[in-house]
Amino acid sequence: MSGQKLLIYGGTFDPPHIGHLNNLRAAMQAVRPDRVLVMPAGTPPHKLASETPAEWRYEMCGCFRQLGPQVAISRWEIDHEGPSYTVNTLEALHEEYPAAALYLSLGSDMLESFRRWYRWERILQLATLVVQSRADGDDASLRAAAEALAPAGGRVVFAKAPAVPCASHEIRAGTLPAETLRAVLPPPVPDLVRRHDLYGLGKVL
Numbered sequence: 397m398s399g400q401k402l403l404i405y406g407g408t409f410d411p412p413h414i415g416h417l418n419n420l421r422a423a424m425q426a427v428r429p430d431r432v433l434v435m436p437a438g439t440p441p442h443k444l445a446s447e448t449p450a451e452w453r454y455e456m457c458g459c460f461r462q463l464g465p466q467v468a469i470s471r472w473e474i475d476h477e478g479p480s481y482t483v484n485t486l487e488a489l490h491e492e493y494p495a496a497a498l499y500l501s502l503g504s505d506m507l508e509s510f511r512r513w514y515r516w517e518r519i520l521q522l523a524t525l526v527v528q529s530r531a532d533g534d535d536a537s538l539r540a541a542a543e544a545l546a547p548a549g550g551r552v553v554f555a556k557a558p559a560v561p562c563a564s565h566e567i568r569a570g571t572l573p574a575e576t577l578r579a580v581l582p583p584p585v586p587d588l589v590r591r592h593d594l595y596g597l598g599k600v601l
Contacts, residue, residue, distance in 0.1 A: 402493055403429035403526065405501040406473070406482065409436045410448045411456050411567060411589065413580045415560035421463055422557035423501040423526045432467040433489075434460045437480040450474040452592055459582040483515040486522040498523040499553070507552070508541045517548050524551040568595045577601060 405420050436453045457469045473480040500523040507527045510516055542552040562580045566572055586601045
């Protein structure tokens, strides 16, 4: 991948929804990557382990392929034991693709807490951050957070994604009406939710 751009988009994706698709689409438009790796986490270090089996979350991530032929779903974090630290993933990708420019897609909330991440300085050495704004009016705070990373070599690209009034935890909690669920869950996610009766929504969708 000499001279090419590799965009990494990680998350628990429990389940992936239209907001995730919007964020990745915005990142792809900002970076114009040659290849995109969607990377469902095994055991995220910053939150409780997902109760949804990794294999099922990996299946649901097939929804991202609709964004283009350059999008692939990676099993790397799922297949590695222990917490899914971003820096470990990036170091492995840098070793595999030493000539590629790495880009890491983040939500705005993650940028503002970025300096609490494990070995965050090393992450900045390895990748350019691609940050989506998730709320109106947060541009000033995001710019300030990006500028705070500059002394450590931080490079930040901003991507504007449309806000979606839902979150994965709301879907799992079953608090959203059926019509909203059908609008925010892209194929093949509803079929997989029904097949595995995930989140108690098998009979709702």
